[in-house]
Amino acid sequence: MDKIVIIGNGISGVTAARHIRKNSDQPILIISAETEHFFSRTALMYIYMGHMRFKDTKPYEDWFWEKNNIDLLFDFVQNIDVENKMLQMKSGAPVLYDKLILATGSKPNMFGWPGQELNGVQGLYSYQDLEKLEENTKITKEAVVVGGGLIGVELAEMLISRGINVTFLVREAQFWGNVLPEQEANLISDHLREHHVDLRLNEELDEIIDDGNGQVKQVKTKSGEYIDCQIVGLTVGVSPNIDFIRDSGVEVDRGVLVNEYLETNVQDIYAVGDCVQFKQAPAGRKAIEQVWYTGRIMGETVAQTILGKRTAYHPGPWFNSAKFFDIEYQTYGWVRPQFAANESDFFWKHPNGKMCIHVVWDNSTDEFIGINTFGIRLRHELFDQWLKNKASIQLVMSELKTANFDPEFYHHYEEDIVAKFNAHTGMSVAIKPKKWWQKLMTN
Amino acid sequence: MAEINLSISGRKAQSLNLVQKLGAIIGLVAIGIILITWGGLTFKNNVLWLSLLLSCIFIGAIVYTIGTYKGKTAGIKNDGVFHRSHTSRGVVGWAAGIVFTAFYIFLYWYPEYLGYASGVEGTNQGLVALFDPLSMFFKGKPASQWFVYGTLYTAIIISLGIKFIVKYRNNRYQVTRTIVVIVSQLFLAYLIPEILAGMNYNDAVDASGQYLGWYDTDIKNVWPLDYDFFYNWHMDAMQAPAYQPLGMTYLVWGIFLFAIGTPIITYYVGKRWYCSWVCGCGGLAETAGDSYRQLSSKKLSAWKFERWIINLVLVFVSIMTLATLYGYFMNTNSLFGLDIYAYFQKPYGFIIGAAFSGVIGVGFYPILGNRVWCRFGCPMAGYMGLIQRFKSRFRITTNGGQCISCGNCSTYCEQGIDVRAYAQKGQNIVRSSCVGCGVCSSVCPRGVLKLENGPEEGRFGNEGPIVLGNDGFKLDQ
Ligand SMILES: Cc1cc2nc3c(=O)[nH]c(=O)nc-3n(C[C@H](O)[C@H](O)[C@H](O)COP(=O)(O)OP(=O)(O)OC[C@H]3O[C@@H](n4cnc5c(N)ncnc54)[C@H](O)[C@@H]3O)c2cc1C
Ligand code: SF4
Ligand code: SF4
Numbered sequence: 001m002d003k004i005v006i007i008g009n010g011i012s013g014v015t016a017a018r019h020i021r022k023n024s025d026q027p028i029l030i031i032s033a034e035t036e037h038f039f040s041r042t043a044l045m046y047i048y049m050g051h052m053r054f055k056d057t058k059p060y061e062d063w064f065w066e067k068n069n070i071d072l073l074f075d076f077v078q079n080i081d082v083e084n085k086m087l088q089m090k091s092g093a094p095v096l097y098d099k100l101i102l103a104t105g106s107k108p109n110m111f112g113w114p115g116q117e118l119n120g121v122q123g124l125y126s127y128q129d130l131e132k133l134e135e136n137t138k139i140t141k142e143a144v145v146v147g148g149g150l151i152g153v154e155l156a157e158m159l160i161s162r163g164i165n166v167t168f169l170v171r172e173a174q175f176w177g178n179v180l181p182e183q184e185a186n187l188i189s190d191h192l193r194e195h196h197v198d199l200r201l202n203e204e205l206d207e208i209i210d211d212g213n214g215q216v217k218q219v220k221t222k223s224g225e226y227i228d229c230q231i232v233g234l235t236v237g238v239s240p241n242i243d244f245i246r247d248s249g250v251e252v253d254r255g256v257l258v259n260e261y262l263e264t265n266v267q268d269i270y271a272v273g274d275c276v277q278f279k280q281a282p283a284g285r286k287a288i289e290q291v292w293y294t295g296r297i298m299g300e301t302v303a304q305t306i307l308g309k310r311t312a313y314h315p316g317p318w319f320n321s322a323k324f325f326d327i328e329y330q331t332y333g334w335v336r337p338q339f340a341a342n343e344s345d346f347f348w349k350h351p352n353g354k355m356c357i358h359v360v361w362d363n364s365t366d367e368f369i370g371i372n373t374f375g376i377r378l379r380h381e382l383f384d385q386w387l388k389n390k391a392s393i394q395l396v397m398s399e400l401k402t403a404n405f406d407p408e409f410y411h412h413y414e415e416d417i418v419a420k421f422n423a424h425t426g427m428s429v430a431i432k433p434k435k436w437w438q439k440l441m442t443n
Numbered sequence: 444m445a446e447i448n449l450s451i452s453g454r455k456a457q458s459l460n461l462v463q464k465l466g467a468i469i470g471l472v473a474i475g476i477i478l479i480t481w482g483g484l485t486f487k488n489n490v491l492w493l494s495l496l497l498s499c500i501f502i503g504a505i506v507y508t509i510g511t512y513k514g515k516t517a518g519i520k521n522d523g524v525f526h527r528s529h530t531s532r533g534v535v536g537w538a539a540g541i542v543f544t545a546f547y548i549f550l551y552w553y554p555e556y557l558g559y560a561s562g563v564e565g566t567n568q569g570l571v572a573l574f575d576p577l578s579m580f581f582k583g584k585p586a587s588q589w590f591v592y593g594t595l596y597t598a599i600i601i602s603l604g605i606k607f608i609v610k611y612r613n614n615r616y617q618v619t620r621t622i623v624v625i626v627s628q629l630f631l632a633y634l635i636p637e638i639l640a641g642m643n644y645n646d647a648v649d650a651s652g653q654y655l656g657w658y659d660t661d662i663k664n665v666w667p668l669d670y671d672f673f674y675n676w677h678m679d680a681m682q683a684p685a686y687q688p689l690g691m692t693y694l695v696w697g698i699f700l701f702a703i704g705t706p707i708i709t710y711y712v713g714k715r716w717y718c719s720w721v722c723g724c725g726g727l728a729e730t731a732g733d734s735y736r737q738l739s740s741k742k743l744s745a746w747k748f749e750r751w752i753i754n755l756v757l758v759f760v761s762i763m764t765l766a767t768l769y770g771y772f773m774n775t776n777s778l779f780g781l782d783i784y785a786y787f788q789k790p791y792g793f794i795i796g797a798a799f800s801g802v803i804g805v806g807f808y809p810i811l812g813n814r815v816w817c818r819f820g821c822p823m824a825g826y827m828g829l830i831q832r833f834k835s836r837f838r839i840t841t842n843g844g845q846c847i848s849c850g851n852c853s854t855y856c857e858q859g860i861d862v863r864a865y866a867q868k869g870q871n872i873v874r875s876s877c878v879g880c881g882v883c884s885s886v887c888p889r890g891v892l893k894l895e896n897g898p899e900e901g902r903f904g905n906e907g908p909i910v911l912g913n914d915g916f917k918l919d920q
Contacts, residue, residue: 011848019908022908040847040848040849040850042847042848042849043847043848043849043850043851046521046849046850046851049521049522049523050521050522050523050524050525050526050527051519051521051522051524051525051851051854051886052525052849052850052851052854053525056741056850056853056854057849057850058850059848059850059863059864059867061742061743161522161523194516195516292847292848293844293912296844296910296912297910297912297913297915300908300909300910300913300915301913301915301916304915304916309916311915311916312915313915314913314914314915314916315912315913315914315915316911316912316913316914319843319844319845319912321845321847321889321890322889323888323889325516325518326516326517326518326519326613328888328889328890330845330889330890377842377890377893379842379843380842380843380844380845380911381842381843381911384843384911384912388914405840405842405890405893406893407614407615407616407881407884407885407893407894408615408616408894408895409615409616409618409619410615410616411615436897436898437897438897438898438900438901
């Protein structure tokens, strides 16, 4: 039986292993140099903030692996010998494989700033980064976080939970400006300020300054300002973690290059998750998508191919979610920061400034394109189906009550939303009463 | 005290701010009054000290709440839970556990050490005497240890319930259910029964000084949680002529609620209507115990143990009650030659009624989490759990593929349900033990969980191994 070796015990590698094991007895080995067991990277912030212990972030109890006959190896792969199908390890003996899945994830970007090697300067990706942060914030009073994306906000929230003042440098004119339309970006900016984040838009890091002992003492910004700090969080995005793969013969660019079957150029070597770059991006999607969900879907998919049912990667309609301090965010379909000529949009915001929705549709066909929702939960299943079926904006708006996923007893705003929508667009959508949501599912 | 890190987990503990310290000190005054009277001191002016005690409980909790949440935005407030000693099984947690446990041991088995009837001619002393004025006010007789317990219990549910409401004020499910639980405790469990006793509808003596008996007048205390409902003395008291028509009403209501009301309501909304909306044990767990919910074990082994033990208790209470009813209707004290009191009622009362529900159930809050009794022991929970699992419209719906496996839901599930294990597979949570507290849904940072009642069809959610979001293939299995 073929021995399957997976490098990386994150969501993508582990999902692949589980799905292979479900249908086959072949030997599976997962290698990681980060933690012995799979944990949820998305929960790193909650460990630091004291909401959970590390062990609470492990989705499976430690006995799970042995019970399911999945071998684990805690070591670092230094090199892949594709000729001999062998992995050179940092400490242990070489590992042989018949099939290899690369699931090596990402690493934080570092853009070569002067001073980025100083003590107190760090990214946030791995468990080791978290340990470093714990160490770095022992006596910290002030922090600078660079980069206005999701991990930056999480880092800001973490630091603030320990009473550290945070200055947040964001290069764009808006928070998360390459993803969010202006209205949403403003709503989040206001919320960050409410949490005492010193948010600096249109501001970039220029240099990190040494205190003379190899420790950060200040940053200098592009506008020439000096900001005192004892820690600098660099959260300017991540890139595929593929350094050890570069010379192996497996073709890489920014990530490991794969076709739609997640196959690399080398026979029997596959790649999944954050480290992947598609030679040809799936329709409507990016070539590199570093989110939890795509990692999981790739893991499910590659398992089928390994099991002998060669299966192409076909993610369903795009969805994502995040949380900015107190405000939850969900998105279904595409709401881009700038709208195309064929796109119309409608934005609704609650007077409390903590809830909004933004819908986008095609103005010639009325086809629903996407929705952003902040502070209101919506049903994934319904939006998934509406996006696949090319539902009209009128249908979506009329069924908003059923699509709501907020807990019971919450205030509802659908009437107001639809009334304003009608006023804004001149349409006359009649809002339908709430139904049991599965009644709207047609397949 | 607060600055010293006593946490076993060894992280930096956040120190209390000034207002929190003030609240804590006021709370400590209350605890101090309890401890010194428990220790045997009898005050001269019980009215004064009792007023001080109750005021300190309320004011202390309110001041502490203000200190904790003032100036903070509405949202999830779990920062530092695992850094603080008393909420992460640190030294303070263990100390609290020991004090709570000791209190229950005295309450059940050594009330005289709390001062109950320990003075000359059976007068109260110490802690129990402290509550005499209030008891006199309600029903014209001195307090019992149970009156002390009921009063403190109610005061704690109200005061810490207010803290809970402020803490979860972003979530209207939490706010609504906590108001209901406070009102249930205050009126149904405390005021109405005490007032009825005061009106001689219960716990009374007749003109000749003959004691007429006592029965439970908390309309929501239903068999099998109220395991002595069918005991001879309870049945007799409900039928005592002096208590009519109220006594019989309670008898009929008790049977109706157990046999018809409970299954019907549980079918429609799940066991939460009871466990986290009206029940007194649940009320205490949700308010006083909220700080300890993360300590419940999520291990599979704990779940296996739970399924055995809770169903065994249900079997135990059923057998005990059948024996009791047999004795009652056959007018005998024994069944198959076994004394019904000695072999059925007494062991149940001791092991389950007192040791499990009180000593372990509440005493161990800071060690095992706040729902030990509700999860492992409560026969009412066991009974409703069977309905909830097999014939109910209630489920916790998982929102498609949105789960990021972070683990907040499982960590904060007081019932030790590994919610994430379901959510990350896109499955709904259909579990007999879920008390519907809704905290998993509150703490989920991705809006993945929703408690809802709907058609039984499709109740379990995603059936396949593939989670929503993958259009590549369907597995034909
Ligand atoms: C703080 C944070 C919050 C996030 N929050 C969200 C979120 O809310 N939603 C979302 O969708 N996404 C989120 N993400 C992104 C998401 O976590 C990633 O997309 C996902 O974890 C990637 O999974 P993966 O399996 O591809 O790789 P990883 O989880 O990175 O796993 C790769 C593993 O491989 C190991 N490895 C790599 N090379 C070697 C080698 N040579 N030898 C041995 N081991 C090796 C690594 O050490 C690592 O353990 C977040 C990321 C971070 C850092
Ligand atoms: S809290 Fe929400 S996102 Fe986190 S594991 Fe539970 S369901 Fe998933
Ligand atoms: S599953 Fe959720 S609602 Fe049920 S008991 Fe656990 S936390 Fe409460």
